[in-house]
Amino acid sequence: METPMATDAGQYQDIQGRWTDIEKIINRGGPMADFVPDTKETPNIKNGIQNDFKILVIGAGGLGCELLKNLALSGFRNIDVIDMDTIDVSNLNRQFLFRRKDVGKSKAEVAAAFINQRVAGCKVTPYKCKIQDKDEDYYRQFKLIIAGLDSIEARRWINGLLVNLVVVDNEGNPEPDTIIPLIDGGTEGFKGQARVIIPRMSSCFECSLDAFPPQTTYAICTIANTPRVPEHCIQWALIFGLEDKNLTKPFDPKKFDNDNPQHMTWLFETAKKRAEDHNINGVTYKLTQGVAKNIIPAIASTNAIIAASCCNEAFKICTESSGYLNNYMMYNGVNGVYTYTFEYEQKEGCAVCGTNIVTYETEPTITLSTFLENISQDPRFQLKKPSLRSNGRNLYMQGLLHEATVKNLEKTFKELNVSEADEINITDPSLPGNLAIRMKIIYKKN
C-alpha cells in the first residue's frame, strides 16, 4: 500500500537570510571546490538544490527524522521518503517530528507533513510502503539516495538495485548519468557509521557484508540448559517457549509477530517466568522487545551525528562544492569521541559490484548444451564447470543437482522459457570469491 500525499508548496515567502549561508558556499570558488560558482545570472547550483536535485530518504525513524530536517534546512525541496512503519510511543524520545497524537500513524506521512508545514517551499512526498514495492524507474529519478535503515536485508536490496542501474560501456567505464550515489547511515547505541557508495566506482554494501558485526547470538545449549543473563531467557521463550505445546498461547505460535503487542506480552511473561525459575533478574518488556527484534538501544545524539554527516556528504555531492567522503566514516562515542575515516576497498569477487551484466546474443532455438559449449569456449568468461540458473529456476547445475538438470541440456532456450532480456546467472569454480556472471540474453533478429 502506498499513499503519496500531494502537498502543494504554493506561494510562500522565504524568510530573510534563508539562503545567505548556502550562497556563501555555492557562490565562491576555492581549492576544494571543483565547480563553477553560481552568479546572479547563472544560479545553476541554487536552481539544482531548489528544483532539480531530487533526494530519496529511506527510513523515517531515528536517522530519517534527522535526515529530513537536515536536508530541508540545507535547501533541498524535492524529497521523497519511504517507510512502512507506524509510530510507536517509544519512538517519541528521539524521532522528533512525531508527537503523542501521532502514535499509530505512518512515520513517512507524519514526518513529511511536519517538514512541509515547517519549512517553506519544501516538498516532501511520503510513501508508506516497502522499498521493494517500487520499481527501477522510480529509483532512477533521484540525484542521490540516503538510507537510514536498520535492516541488513533492505540495505542489501537497495545496494543491489543501484549497482544494477549503472550502465557500463564496452570499455568497462560506467556511464556517469546512470550512477546514483547511495549514502548509508547506521547507528548502534553509541556507535555509528556513514559511508558513501558510488555504485560501480567504490566498494558497495555487499563488498563489506562479511565484515559486518554479526548479531549477538548465544549457543543454543546455553539457552536451553544454563541460562545466566536475561537475554538467554528471552531467547529461550523465542525458540523453545513458542514451540512448547504445554505452554498456552493466545495466538498461533507459527504466526508469531514481533510487532503485535499481545504476542510480545506473552513472550515477556514467558521469559520472565523462565528467569524467575533460574534466579535471573532483569527481564523487562523493553528488553524482550529489543532481543526479539534485535534492536540495540538508540541514542538520539548518535543519530544526530551520523545524520549530519550523511547530509553533509549529500550537500557536497550535489553541489560539488567540496570533496566527498572516501568512503567510510566510523564514529565511536563509547569512550569519549572517536572517528576514523578510511577507504573501504572494492572486494574482488563481490557478487554484486564485482561483475558486470554482459549481454549475449543468440537464438531462441539454441540448445542449452550448445550454449554451454559456446560460453565455455568464450575467452571473455574463462569458465570451467559452469552452473546456470535463470528467473529462480535451474537451467543446468553441476554437482548435487546435475542429475535433476541434465535432461535440460538437449532443450532449446524456447523450451526452457528463457526469454529475451532474461538474466542467466552463472557460477563457476574458476570465478573468484562470490562472483557470478550475470548474462542478459538478447535474441538475434533474422
Added chain:
Amino acid sequence: MFRLKELQKKQQQAAAAAAASNTTNGTDAPATTTTAASNTTEPTEVKRQNSNDLKEIRKQKSKESYFSLKSKQSSEASSNKRANPAELRAQKDIDEMELPIGCKVHFKDSDDILNFQLDIIPSDGLYQGATFKFSINIPNTYPYDPPKVHCDTLVYHPNIDLQGHVCLNILRQDWMPVLNIGTVIFGMMTLFLEPNPEDPLNIEAAQLMMDNRKNFEANVKQSLRGGYIANRQFPKLL
C-alpha cells in the same frame, strides 16, 4: 576524491573530441551533460535539466545499452527478475559442494535451492548405518546469517533435543559469512561421529555419556532399534 567527476570529464572530453572531428566549427557542447556544471564554453546558457528529464535520460540510456530499439517491446514485457545475492551464493555453494561420505541431499523442488533435505548416514561410530533426516533453510540474509537446520528424525543424542533443535556452534554463535553450506553439512556429520557432551541439548543423554559411557552406548543402540528410553519410544532406524 572526485572520481565520479573525473569520469564525467573524461567522457565529456571524449565526446567533445568526437564532436570536433565531426564538425568543422567544433562549438557544439556535448549533449550528454546533465547536471554537471562544466559548461564553461557557454556561460550564458543556463543548462538546467529538471528531474523528469534526468529520469528520462537515465531510463533511455540503460534500456538502449541492453537492447536494440527493435527488441524494446519484449524487454518491457520481461519480468527482469534480479537474482537475490543469497540465492547466488547458495548456487555457488551447492555447485561446488563435496558431500562427505554418508550424506545425501534432496530437493523437494529442485528449483528452490534455498530449501532442501539432508540425510546423514554415519559410516562409523555409535550411530553407524542409521539415517537421520534434516531440513535446511537458507535465509534471505545468507551468508550474513547462517543456514537454519532442524532435525526431523527423533534421535537420542547429547547435542540434539527431542524437538529437533541442533546444538552446533557454527549454526549460531560461531557462524561467519566465509563458511558455507558444505561446512555446515560437514559439522552435522561430525556431531554423529563425535557427540559432544560438553554442549548438551539432551541433558540426560549428555550426563550419562560422561558418567557411564557403556550405559550411554547401550541406550543409543536401543534407541536405534526402535526401543524406549525414559518412556519415550524412538523410531526403528536399524
